Amino acid sequence: MQRKMRGRGVAASWYGIARTATVDRAGAWAELDDGGTAKVVTGVTEIGEGILTVLAQIAAEELGIRPEDVTIGDNDTARSPEAAHAGATRQTYMIGNSVALACREAKARLFAEIAAHWEVDAGTLVAFDGELRAEGTNLAMTMAEAVDLCKRRGVVPVGAGHFAAHGTGLNPEDGSGAPWQAYVFGTQVAEVEVDTVTGEVQVLGLWAAHDVGRVINPRGVEGQIEGGVVQGLGQALMEDYQTANGHPVTHGFAKYILPTALDVPEITSILVEDPDPLSPLGAKGIGEPALVPTAPAIINAIHDAVGVRIRSLPATPEKVLAAIAEKQARAAAAREAAE
Amino acid sequence: MPEMTLDMRVNGRKVTRRADPGQRLLDFLRDELNLTGTKEGCGAGECGTCSVFVDGKLVKSCLMPAAKAQGADIQTVEGLARPGELDVLQKAFHKTGASQCGYCIPGMVMAATSLLREAPEASLDEIKERMGGNICRCTGYTKIIEAVALARDVVTGRASPAVLEPEGVGESYIGHNVRRLDAPSKVTGRLKYAGDMVMPGMLHMAVLRSPHAHAEIVSIDTSEAEAVEGVACVITSADVPGKDGFGVFVHDQPVMARGKVRHVGEAVAAVAAEDVATARRALAKIRVEYRELPGLFDPEDALRPGAPVIHDYAPDNVVKHIPIRKGDVDKGFAEADLILEDEFSTQQVEHAYLEPEAGLAYVDADDVVTVISPSQNITHHRHMLSEIIARPINKVRFIMSPVGGGFGGKEDMIYQGMLALAAMKTDRPVRLVFTREESIIASAKRHPSRVKYRMGLTKDGRITAIRFEMLSDGGAYGMSSEGVMRKAAILSCGPYEIENLQVDTTAVYTNNTPSGAFRTFGGMQAQFATESMMDIAAERLGLDPFEIRRRNMMRAGSLTHTQQRLTSASIDRVLEAAEQASRWEPGAPTMRGPMRGDLGGPGTRAPCTLGARFETPKDSKERVA
Ligand code: FES
Ligand code: FES
Numbered sequence: 001m002q003r004k005m006r007g008r009g010v011a012a013s014w015y016g017i018a019r020t021a022t023v024d025r026a027g028a029w030a031e032l033d034d035g036g037t038a039k040v041v042t043g044v045t046e047i048g049e050g051i052l053t054v055l056a057q058i059a060a061e062e063l064g065i066r067p068e069d070v071t072i073g074d075n076d077t078a079r080s081p082e083a084a085h086a087g088a089t090r091q092t093y094m095i096g097n098s099v100a101l102a103c104r105e106a107k108a109r110l111f112a113e114i115a116a117h118w119e120v121d122a123g124t125l126v127a128f129d130g131e132l133r134a135e136g137t138n139l140a141m142t143m144a145e146a147v148d149l150c151k152r153r154g155v156v157p158v159g160a161g162h163f164a165a166h167g168t169g170l171n172p173e174d175g176s177g178a179p180w181q182a183y184v185f186g187t188q189v190a191e192v193e194v195d196t197v198t199g200e201v202q203v204l205g206l207w208a209a210h211d212v213g214r215v216i217n218p219r220g221v222e223g224q225i226e227g228g229v230v231q232g233l234g235q236a237l238m239e240d241y242q243t244a245n246g247h248p249v250t251h252g253f254a255k256y257i258l259p260t261a262l263d264v265p266e267i268t269s270i271l272v273e274d275p276d277p278l279s280p281l282g283a284k285g286i287g288e289p290a291l292v293p294t295a296p297a298i299i300n301a302i303h304d305a306v307g308v309r310i311r312s313l314p315a316t317p318e319k320v321l322a323a324i325a326e327k328q329a330r331a332a333a334a335r336e337a338a339e
Numbered sequence: 340m341p342e343m344t345l346d347m348r349v350n351g352r353k354v355t356r357r358a359d360p361g362q363r364l365l366d367f368l369r370d371e372l373n374l375t376g377t378k379e380g381c382g383a384g385e386c387g388t389c390s391v392f393v394d395g396k397l398v399k400s401c402l403m404p405a406a407k408a409q410g411a412d413i414q415t416v417e418g419l420a421r422p423g424e425l426d427v428l429q430k431a432f433h434k435t436g437a438s439q440c441g442y443c444i445p446g447m448v449m450a451a452t453s454l455l456r457e458a459p460e461a462s463l464d465e466i467k468e469r470m471g472g473n474i475c476r477c478t479g480y481t482k483i484i485e486a487v488a489l490a491r492d493v494v495t496g497r498a499s500p501a502v503l504e505p506e507g508v509g510e511s512y513i514g515h516n517v518r519r520l521d522a523p524s525k526v527t528g529r530l531k532y533a534g535d536m537v538m539p540g541m542l543h544m545a546v547l548r549s550p551h552a553h554a555e556i557v558s559i560d561t562s563e564a565e566a567v568e569g570v571a572c573v574i575t576s577a578d579v580p581g582k583d584g585f586g587v588f589v590h591d592q593p594v595m596a597r598g599k600v601r602h603v604g605e606a607v608a609a610v611a612a613e614d615v616a617t618a619r620r621a622l623a624k625i626r627v628e629y630r631e632l633p634g635l636f637d638p639e640d641a642l643r644p645g646a647p648v649i650h651d652y653a654p655d656n657v658v659k660h661i662p663i664r665k666g667d668v669d670k671g672f673a674e675a676d677l678i679l680e681d682e683f684s685t686q687q688v689e690h691a692y693l694e695p696e697a698g699l700a701y702v703d704a705d706d707v708v709t710v711i712s713p714s715q716n717i718t719h720h721r722h723m724l725s726e727i728i729a730r731p732i733n734k735v736r737f738i739m740s741p742v743g744g745g746f747g748g749k750e751d752m753i754y755q756g757m758l759a760l761a762a763m764k765t766d767r768p769v770r771l772v773f774t775r776e777e778s779i780i781a782s783a784k785r786h787p788s789r790v791k792y793r794m795g796l797t798k799d800g801r802i803t804a805i806r807f808e809m810l811s812d813g814g815a816y817g818m819s820s821e822g823v824m825r826k827a828a829i830l831s832c833g834p835y836e837i838e839n840l841q842v843d844t845t846a847v848y849t850n851n852t853p854s855g856a857f858r859t860f861g862g863m864q865a866q867f868a869t870e871s872m873m874d875i876a877a878e879r880l881g882l883d884p885f886e887i888r889r890r891n892m893m894r895a896g897s898l899t900h901t902q903q904r905l906t907s908a909s910i911d912r913v914l915e916a917a918e919q920a921s922r923w924e925p926g927a928p929t930m931r932g933p934m935r936g937d938l939g940g941p942g943t944r945a946p947c948t949l950g951a952r953f954e955t956p957k958d959s960k961e962r963v964a
């Protein structure tokens with residue numbers, strides 16, 4: 001066997017969106033504010049996934065303004081409607097749809113006043129990027145002017161929205177039930193190089209194809225995939241929290257090894273859109289699903305490269321070397337038996 | 340404490356402070372000068388979040404005593420650009436979407452600044468190598484590297500500054516690469532995480548943690564600790580006025596150990612004092628008498644008859660068992676041409692978010708107990724705390740501070756209760772910031788799993804039956820175990836339509852560090868086993884791995900493992916997309932690597948040999964491709 005051996009592996013996956021086997025729900029408030037800006041109030045804040053930007057994009061699109069004109073608050077159980085947890089790949093789906101619905105209500109209030117003012121049907125009004133016009137006419141104004149006019153007519157354009165995802169509990173005997181209303185699927189291919197002298201595995205390329213429903217922010221989705229893949233890589237090859245009789249022995253980053261910039265493969269993300277038919281936005285999610293197929297794709301690639309199957313994570317250099325040695329011993333024994 | 344006058348230039352301004360010379364430069368910058376853009380991710384020189392320039396040289400300020408910086412010229416992330424402005428690197432981070440939770444980002448920006456100052460023409464490999472000492476848990480580094488390369492190109496004139504401008508919008512903001520709105524606050528270090536926040540009159544908390552995995556608490560004597568000057572209060576489980584217990588599913592965990600400890604690192608008591616050093620000193624004066632109990636450290640042992648019982652309510656040590664049944668597995672295995680049996684295991688994994696747990700609690704003028712923390716579930720935490728402190732729900736308020744990485748690890752209310760109790764007892768704001776070691780030993784991990792797998796297939800690769808049995812170590816407390824077992828069971832057999840299956844997932848109590856929610860919630864452990872089995876089966880049957888997956892995949896109209904009818908299933912589309920993008924060469928997975936023609940093409944990087952980037956790639960002829 002040559003020293004450096006390469007191979008490829010694939011793994012597929014699936015995942016459910018939002019909380020499991022229960023009715024998930026969330027709410028949001030919106031107000032078209034002075035200057036053609038907007039306030040959106042939800043109970044969440046950023047945990048790094050980009051939700052604030054996604055919500056600003058959704059609000060901007062629904063209200064006809066720009067994302068930077070949207071102010072998002074309040075992340076506070078005493079000041080904002082229920083949002084529940086920042087997890088379960090539910091933020092875009094649950095809060096995103098709640099914000100969209102809240103914005104639609106606020107916009108309807110505004111449009112009713114402008115339509116009355118212009119004496120046109122509210123259905124002809126279109127707002128985008130801070131401009132409002134009535135289709136089929138040359139009537140137009142900025143959203144800042146529209147909010148001002150609306151308020152002078154005595155109406156503050158506010159809205160509230162809530163969204164539910166109807167999962168059902170599982171039957172305690174046979175587990176039957178409909179735990180989620182939206183599912184996503186993914187497939188990843190990994191290309192690895194195995195050093196048969198040191199047992200070290202490097203992941204050189206990774207192709208990640210994920211259905212995320214309608215994409216709100218492509219770069220944001222890629223960022224989630226890249227982060228998920230590298231966490232999956234860490235679990236596949238190096239990370240290992242250990243205890244001895246309950247005493248943690250990997251209690252710092254010197255002992256608990258994490259992937260660094262040098263471990264990262266080139267990652268190619270392919271975003272597949274199968275929009276969700278049950279929600280206003282059609283978006284689903286990506287936070288968790290991105291990680292699921294990475295480790296098995298890498299382990300299958302190691303098998304492709306050197307013919308050994310790692311059944312216990314992580315595939316550390318020691319484990320890979322031991323598996324190669326065992327395979328060679330088996331092959332030698334088989335040769336001997338044949339002679 | 341001894342004090343001396345420290346003089347330095349910080350971000351171009353002369354600074355003079357009387358301060359403890361033994362403190363770290365990191366503390367001096369953060370606590371004395373309020374320059375909280377410099378973060379503490381580990382306190383041990385291992386993560387890079389605390390990087391600053393000292394006389395032009397990049398140093399880790401957690402390793403440098405403040406006194407050693409006497410007279411030096413210090414530059415922190417706050418000093419890179421004028422207020423309200425971004426420098427080229429910061430703009431590049433903004434443009435590429437390089438910041439996610441943002442906690443590593445000031446350190447990354449500092450490391451990249453150093454790199455561009457010292458090696459403005461750095462190659463991609465050199466960028467990766469020089470950034471290799473900075474840990475990021477969120478981004479997978481890809482967009483950070485892209486940002487540094489972009490800034491390099493602008494600085495060296497290879498690219499026009501226009502590449503840093505936002506992309507123009509077309510007809511919709513949906514599907515558009517809007518730059519992250521929170522990025523400027525993160526690349527400049529301006530964003531305040533909970534551990535960066537201060538309030539007038541604020542106390543600091545330190546927590547006494549169990550040195551034993553399983554022990555009865557015979558007595559706790561806090562009197563000596565309470566007498567230490569500067570200590571405002573000491574709290575134990577005796578201070579809980581309401582129903583003590585929290586957890587995502589079962590409320591089996593007390594705010595602090597009650598009667599016994601169940602894992603090493605469990606909170607036993609806490610001190611709130613004028614400063615952290617005093618609080619820590621007082622911890623040493625709390626007297627706890629333990630009587631050690633036999634411990635459980637392996638999930639299989641937990642199920643044996645006569646095993647020690649960890650929680651009285653669960654005499655069998657089972658946190659949760661989830662069964663799923665569909666069709667008739669005996670019939671399915673009888674129809675199989677090939678039956679495969681195998682076992683798989685996955686390890687316990689640390690979330691390693693760069694922001695250690697931190698929080699700040701106070702009681703406001705209307706008697707509302709308020710907790711600011713990077714909680715991933717303020718709605719549920721509010722419910723639980725209201726019962727624990729026996730106050731109506733509108734007298735409990737949770738504010739979610741920016742989360743410096745969560746991944747599920749900040750769903751458990753492991754410290755907010757202590758903060759609330761101390762704030763109530765002292766009527767002063769109280770802040771707690773975990774050390775990295777505390778964060779690692781006290782927070783939940785990804786469930787380690789063992790899976791026994793049996794799969795029956797026909798000659799042409801159709802799965803006829805699956806038996807899937809998973810045992811997980813839930814550790815000392817229930818946390819998210821129930822939900823993790825449920826999700827693992829539902830997703831277990833993968834995106835395939837299986838007519839006959841029998842799935843059981845079980846989590847048990849042990850005296851190990853608790854397992855809890857971690858990105859995928861059991862989904863990855865289960866599907867690791869299934870996806871390994873799919874390739875093992877493909878090899879035995881001589882089928883291409885994509886092909887065997889297609890022969891079994893779910894479609895619109897399929898019945899899932901829990902017998903839910905799917906209206907659509909995009910698995911066919913993602914399989915095809917991955918196959919095409921990777922230019923996959925079809926064939927059975929029989930150690931085909933040495934023969935493959937699809938290796939080393941677009942979408943791959945060169946293998947790296949540390950420090951060898953200037954050599955000609957002499958091992959290139961060794962390459963298989
Ligand atoms: S290197 Fe200083 S805090 Fe991690
Ligand atoms: S963005 Fe790097 S740790 Fe979160």
